[in-house]
Amino acid sequence: MDQRPNHIGVIGGGAWGTALACLAGRAGAEVTLWAREPEVVESINRDRENVLFLPGIALEQAIEATGDIAEAMRADILLLVSPAQALREVCRSMASHLRPRTPIVICAKGLERGTNKLMTDVLVEVLPEAEPMVLSGPSFAADVARGLPTAVTLAARTHDDALAVARTLAGPTFRPYVAADLVGAQIGGAVKNVLAIACGIAEGRGLGESARASLMTRAFAELVRFGKTFGARAETLSGLSGLGDLMLTCSSQQSRNMSLGFALGRGQSVDDVLGSRRSVSEGVYTAGVVVALAAERDIDMPISRAVHDIVEGRITIDQAIEDLFNRPLKAETET
Structure with missing residues (x-):
């Protein structure tokens, strides 16, 4: 990851996934957003708005929505924004399309019911070749989508890995502070x-x-x-x-x-x-x-x-x- 990646895949078309897609688009990346709901895909591509989950906010032209998860998986960095309790299922659907060592940034906040596991543990269990990272912090989707000032934590196994992804997402109103504390x-x-x-x-x-x-x-x-x-x-x-x-x-x-x-x-x-x-x-x-x-x-x-x-x-x-x-x-x- 010596160069600034120019293609970011967002897995999840809810409010937070859409906001992060906006963020990545403003940072200069090509963005492919996968959504489970066909109406979300249509709304984004046709109207440049996620009417279902983030109404009233115009979306970046760099965002292309798709219902085919394989298309989003071609990206240099993946932002995994599915709900915590659905994360295992979504990871399974990603497995056959994942390139080794692709950074996957978990943006959901929760612990898995039934196994009591952290999201990174679920990710590594299903996708052992992935490079797990975590984006977390005080951030409402509408604020980020509108470009209001926000600071978060971007955690990875190493400082350098976290910094590489942070540079990709950072912008005039979005500041990721890096950390090596995934837990x-x-x-x-x-x-x-x-x-x-x-x-x-x-x-x-x-x-x-x-x-x-x-x-x-x-x-x-x-x-x-x-x-x-x-x-x-x-x-x-x-x-x-x-x-x-x-x-x-x-x-x-x-x-x-x-x-x-x-x-x-x-x-x-x-x-x-x-x-x-x-x-x-x-x-x-x-x-x-x-x-x-x-x-x-x-x-x-x-x-x-x-x-x-x-x-x-x-x-x-x-x-x-x-x-x-x-x-x-x-x-x-x-x-």
């Missing part, structure tokens, strides 16, 4: 989705700004405890892909996870909220994995556990709040 970059993005549901519930319940600030602080303590146990670096967890992403996702209803929590706080059911959306709220699916891994490793994760219990219908919101405030008193830094 930390993934855990920050996955766990914050669960914790954002909790902040949304507090907002929807009208618990006040003080409660939300306290909840975000304690949520970050959970994220750090969890991440360090699995080998994440402290500086990664306190950086863009950890603290930065948590702050954004817990502060705005543009976040699918916070808005879901908000709806729960207002009395809606999980099924009703999910049934009314085409987009995925990854925190719902990741919560059970986080709680299971925390139990295996004896990690104290009371907020994540409360979210999981609420989502599964095992406990009411009022009971969860009462339980959290009746936990034994201890020092703030005590684990």
Whole structure:
């Protein structure tokens, strides 16, 4: 990767995949975007807009959409933007078309249900010849698509590999900071989705700004405890892909996870909220994995556990709040 690659493939035609395609086009690359939905392919190629997932935003002329994944796989770099729970299936469909050592940048945030694995572990298991990377950080699709200032973490096995891809995506309003901590970059993005549901519930319940600030602080303590146990670096967890992403996702209803929590706080059911959306709220699916891994490793994760219990219908919101405030008193830094 000594030269700047001029062809980027985007695997996934949702809001985030479309936004990243815009980003790559603005950076001067030829972009092929694969979408599962024929109406997305048609909308992008005919109208230069993803009406289904990112309406109202004009797309770069450099983007060509396709329903044939093999066409996108001819690219120099692949941005893998399928939902976390669909990532294994999508990787299988990519297998026969992948060139060895092609950088695959995972842009989904979650942990796989059933296996409890990180997205990079799933990728390497299905596509062992791929070069795994992770793009994560505080970034709403609409902001990136519109060219608003955004900074993220781009993690790879080595600094040089991360830097090569970062140079390809960087632009006047998009700044990727490189890292060699694949574990930390993934855990920050996955766990914050669960914790954002909790902040949304507090907002929807009208618990006040003080409660939300306290909840975000304690949520970050959970994220750090969890991440360090699995080998994440402290500086990664306190950086863009950890603290930065948590702050954004817990502060705005543009976040699918916070808005879901908000709806729960207002009395809606999980099924009703999910049934009314085409987009995925990854925190719902990741919560059970986080709680299971925390139990295996004896990690104290009371907020994540409360979210999981609420989502599964095992406990009411009022009971969860009462339980959290009746936990034994201890020092703030005590684990």
